[in-house]
Amino acid sequence: MIQNIETITQEVNDFIIENAEALELYRLKFLSRKGSISELFEVFKELPGIEKRDIGKPLNILKSLAEEKFNSHKEQFENTAVDLSAMVDTTLPVYQNELGSFHPLKIVENELVDIFNSLGFDLSEGPEIEDDHHNFGALNFAEDHPARDMQDTFFIGENVLRTHTSSVQIREMERHEPPFRLIMPGRVYRNEAVSSRSNCFFHQIEGLYVDKGVTFADLKQTLYYFVQQFFGEGTKIRFRSSYFPFTEPSAEMDIWAGTETEENKRLTKGTGWLEVLGCGMVHPNVLKACNIDPEVYTGFAFGMGMDRITMLKYGINDIRDLFVNDTRMLSQFKGV
Numbered sequence: 001m002i003q004n005i006e007t008i009t010q011e012v013n014d015f016i017i018e019n020a021e022a023l024e025l026y027r028l029k030f031l032s033r034k035g036s037i038s039e040l041f042e043v044f045k046e047l048p049g050i051e052k053r054d055i056g057k058p059l060n061i062l063k064s065l066a067e068e069k070f071n072s073h074k075e076q077f078e079n080t081a082v083d084l085s086a087m088v089d090t091t092l093p094v095y096q097n098e099l100g101s102f103h104p105l106k107i108v109e110n111e112l113v114d115i116f117n118s119l120g121f122d123l124s125e126g127p128e129i130e131d132d133h134h135n136f137g138a139l140n141f142a143e144d145h146p147a148r149d150m151q152d153t154f155f156i157g158e159n160v161l162r163t164h165t166s167s168v169q170i171r172e173m174e175r176h177e178p179p180f181r182l183i184m185p186g187r188v189y190r191n192e193a194v195s196s197r198s199n200c201f202f203h204q205i206e207g208l209y210v211d212k213g214v215t216f217a218d219l220k221q222t223l224y225y226f227v228q229q230f231f232g233e234g235t236k237i238r239f240r241s242s243y244f245p246f247t248e249p250s251a252e253m254d255i256w257a258g259t260e261t262e263e264n265k266r267l268t269k270g271t272g273w274l275e276v277l278g279c280g281m282v283h284p285n286v287l288k289a290c291n292i293d294p295e296v297y298t299g300f301a302f303g304m305g306m307d308r309i310t311m312l313k314y315g316i317n318d319i320r321d322l323f324v325n326d327t328r329m330l331s332q333f334k335g336v
Contacts, residue, residue, distance in 0.1 A: 001043065001051070005058050008036050012066050017073045026073075030066045037063055101333045105203055105322060108310045109185050112205050115229045119222060121183040121207060126168035128187060129159050134167040138289040139246040154189050161189035165206045166246060169301060172208070173290035178297045179211035185306065202319070203306040210282065210292065210299030216249065219279055219300035223253055230309075231255060238273065247280025247301055255312075263317070274312070277304035 012030060017023050030037050044052065044059055102110070113123060136145070146152065154161040168184040185205040209218070220239065227235050236256035244250045254273040258264045268274050279302035284294035307319055316322065321329055 001040075001047070001055050002058065004040060005055075005062055008040070009062050009065065011036075012062070012069060015069075017069075020077050023070070023073050023077065027070060031070060037066055098331070101330065103322075103330065104310050104314055104316075104333050105306060107333060108306055108313060109203070109205065111230065112226075112306070112309070113183060113185065115226055116183040116207060119181070119225065121181040121209075124168055124172055124182045124184050125186060126162075126165070126171050126184070128162055128189075129156060130162040130167045131159050134170045135160050135162050135164075138170045138286065139166055140283050140285045140289070141245050145245065152191055154191055162186075163190055164188050164303065165204045166301070166303065169206065169208045170286075170290060173210065173287070173292060178292060178299070179209075181207075181209045183207050204303055205306050206301065206303035208282070208299060208301045210287075210297055212297055214281075214298045214300055216281055216300070219281070219302065222300075223277070223279065223302060227255060230313075242278060242280075244278060244280055246283050246286050247278075248283045250278065250280035253277050253279060253302075257312075276309065276312070277302055279303070 008030070015026055015029075017026055027035075029035055032038065040059060040062075044055055047055060117123070153163055165184045165186045165188060168186070169182070172180065172182055172184075183205065184207070185203065187201055188204050189201045207222070209222070224237070227237050238254050238256075239251045240254065242250045242252040252275050254275050256272055257268050257274045259268070259270065259272040264272065279300065282299040282301050287294040287297065287299070307322060310316065310322065311319060
């Protein structure tokens with residue numbers, strides 16, 4: 001026992017404490033509950049009374065030595081610690097941090113995804129740089145279709161910046177066997193002049209449902225539900241015949257904005273109706289391109305510009321306001 005005390009005494013004396021980390025190691029090694037000095041005291045408790053008289057004094061001297069060394073170094077480090085408060089200039093003005101918020105486009109995207117999720121549509125995403133097959137060919141675009149022209153599309157070598165999120169539909173139909181319901185939000189690019197109502201990039205959200213026995217009536221009911229959930233109960237809509245190379249039959253859907261105000265007249269060009277999306281039954285050629293038998297399966301697809309939907313929802317008159325990061329506009333969406 002005496003030999004152990006002498007050995008630990010030597011270790012205490014030899015232990016070099018240069019910083020706070022070393023001080024903590026010192027404490028753990030010698031003074032903690034499981035330290036070597038504590039272990040000596042546990043052994044001391046089991047000794048006969050005669051031996052305790054001989055061991056007690058040197059053991060207490062060791063403990064006092066270790067504690068004195070610890071306390072002296074601890075006080076030294078505390079006294080030399082940098083007083084950070086003295087380095088702060090309290091005369092400087094205080095700028096209060098403000099809470100951020102979601103961008104209005106993201107708020108609308110989340111709301112749209114939630115609405116279609118409630119109908120069983122799963123979220124899907126794809127690349128923004130696409131090849132010709134997924135962006136045009138598999139979607140039944142003819143080789144001489146105007147959308148392939150340099151005036152409409154940004155080309156990157158042999159690839160393009162996707163002009164619609166319909167390319168994600170192709171990737172999903174190639175990857176999965178029907179049935180499936182998918183919703184696909186994302187940024188798209190068109191070579192257009194920038195104005196209050198158009199931009200060279202914007203945001204779309206598209207939906208796709210493929211299964212046996214899907215009809216145009218299913219498409220209309222899905223979109224009726226969307227309009228009532230997003231724009232409110234009683235919102236009037238109408239369908240107009242249209243043309244898209246990837247759907248047949250095709251239609252565009254308008255909502256009634258009214259003609260009561262000059263702003264409504266301007267937005268609707270005096271008609272009271274405002275186009276919000278295009279839709280239709282998936283063209284058989286598109287299904288064939290994805291190795292889906294159009295004699296067995298049918299489907300519908302729809303797509304809308306989230307920028308226009310956002311402008312309608314929040315009364316934003318200039319699409320450019322969505323992209324300039326003006327905090328005066330963005331701060332209005334706190335808590336939304």
